[in-house]
Amino acid sequence: MGVTHVLNAAHGTPYSHGGQDFYGATIDYYGVPAHDLPSFDISQFFFSAAQFIHNALNTPGGTKLLLYFCTKISFQFISEKLSLIQPECTQGSSKMPHTRNSSSLTSSTSYEAPALSDLQQLLWLRGGSDNHVDQVWPNIYLGDAWAARSKTTLQSLNITHILNAADGPYSINTGAKYYADLQMEYYGVEAFDDPSFDLSTFFYDAANFMGKALNSPGGKVFVHCAMGVSRSATLVLAFLMIHENMTLVDALKTVSAHRNICPNSGFLSQLRDLDIKLNEERKGTRASATKGL
Structure with missing residues (x-):
C-alpha cells in the first residue's frame, strides 16, 4: 500500500x-x-x-x-471547509518567553478556572508545531518517543535531564540505563493515556524534578511520552502552574504557542482541579499579606 x-x-x-x-x-x-x-x-x-x-x-x-x-x-x-463547522481560530503568540516570571492573570483576584469545555476549546488554537521535539519554555523541551530514543537529537539540544511520562515495560521502556552513556538524569512516570488514569498524583514530584533540572548549571529537561501531546504535556502544564505561578489558561496558551498539545479530558479535568487549588492558595496568601500591612 x-x-x-x-x-x-x-x-x-x-x-x-x-x-x-x-x-x-x-x-x-x-x-x-x-x-x-x-x-x-x-x-x-x-x-x-x-x-x-x-x-x-x-x-x-x-x-x-x-x-x-x-x-x-x-x-x-x-480542513476541507465543508458546511457543518466553520472554525474561527486565532493564532497564539509564537514568541518564546525570555524570562521565567509569574503570569499576568494570576494577579487577578477575580480569576476563576474555566469550564472543561472552554479549556478544550483553547486546545483548538493550532499555534504550535507537530515536530518530534519543541522547546515550549526556556530550557524545557516537549516531545515524543522518537526523540526520546534519538541520542543524537538529545545531545544536539544539550539535554541534561529526561522525564519519561510513559515509563514502564509496556510503554517507552528506555530507563536510566539507556541514557547512562550520556550522563543524563532520568525520572520515569508509569502513566497511561486514559481519561480514568489519575496523573495528578505525579504533578508535584514531576514539577520538582523539572524545577531541579532548570536550577542546575546548564540544565535542560526533555519531557516526553509516546506522542508528546497528552501525558507529557500535562506534566509540563502542571509544572508551569506549580513552579511558575501560572493559571491553567496561561499555561495552555504558553505551551500551545510552541507545540500542538491535546491532554485527554481526564487529565484536563485534573489540571483544572489543580488550578482551583492553586488559585485558592494564592487568594489565601494575598489575604494574609493584606492583613500584615
Missing part, C-alpha cells in the same frame, strides 16, 4: 495496541485515545486530527494515509 502516515482513532484502548514504535521510523503516527461511547467527547481531537491529515496530504513524495475509524469526518469539515 505504501502508507506513509497512520491516524489511529482508538489509540491506547483495549482494541488497539499500535503506536509509533509499532510502525517504526518510516511511518508518521498519530493516535487519538477515543472510546466508541456516546458519552465520549471526541470533538477535542477534531482539530489536531484534521491538522495531521492535512499535513500528511501536503507532504511531498506521494503521501498515503491510513485512517482508523471515523476521524476523517472531522478533517473534511475542518
Whole structure:
C-alpha cells in the first residue's frame, strides 16, 4: 500500500495496541485515545486530527494515509471547509518567553478556572508545531518517543535531564540505563493515556524534578511520552502552574504557542482541579499579606 502516515482513532484502548514504535521510523503516527461511547467527547481531537491529515496530504513524495475509524469526518469539515463547522481560530503568540516570571492573570483576584469545555476549546488554537521535539519554555523541551530514543537529537539540544511520562515495560521502556552513556538524569512516570488514569498524583514530584533540572548549571529537561501531546504535556502544564505561578489558561496558551498539545479530558479535568487549588492558595496568601500591612 505504501502508507506513509497512520491516524489511529482508538489509540491506547483495549482494541488497539499500535503506536509509533509499532510502525517504526518510516511511518508518521498519530493516535487519538477515543472510546466508541456516546458519552465520549471526541470533538477535542477534531482539530489536531484534521491538522495531521492535512499535513500528511501536503507532504511531498506521494503521501498515503491510513485512517482508523471515523476521524476523517472531522478533517473534511475542518480542513476541507465543508458546511457543518466553520472554525474561527486565532493564532497564539509564537514568541518564546525570555524570562521565567509569574503570569499576568494570576494577579487577578477575580480569576476563576474555566469550564472543561472552554479549556478544550483553547486546545483548538493550532499555534504550535507537530515536530518530534519543541522547546515550549526556556530550557524545557516537549516531545515524543522518537526523540526520546534519538541520542543524537538529545545531545544536539544539550539535554541534561529526561522525564519519561510513559515509563514502564509496556510503554517507552528506555530507563536510566539507556541514557547512562550520556550522563543524563532520568525520572520515569508509569502513566497511561486514559481519561480514568489519575496523573495528578505525579504533578508535584514531576514539577520538582523539572524545577531541579532548570536550577542546575546548564540544565535542560526533555519531557516526553509516546506522542508528546497528552501525558507529557500535562506534566509540563502542571509544572508551569506549580513552579511558575501560572493559571491553567496561561499555561495552555504558553505551551500551545510552541507545540500542538491535546491532554485527554481526564487529565484536563485534573489540571483544572489543580488550578482551583492553586488559585485558592494564592487568594489565601494575598489575604494574609493584606492583613500584615
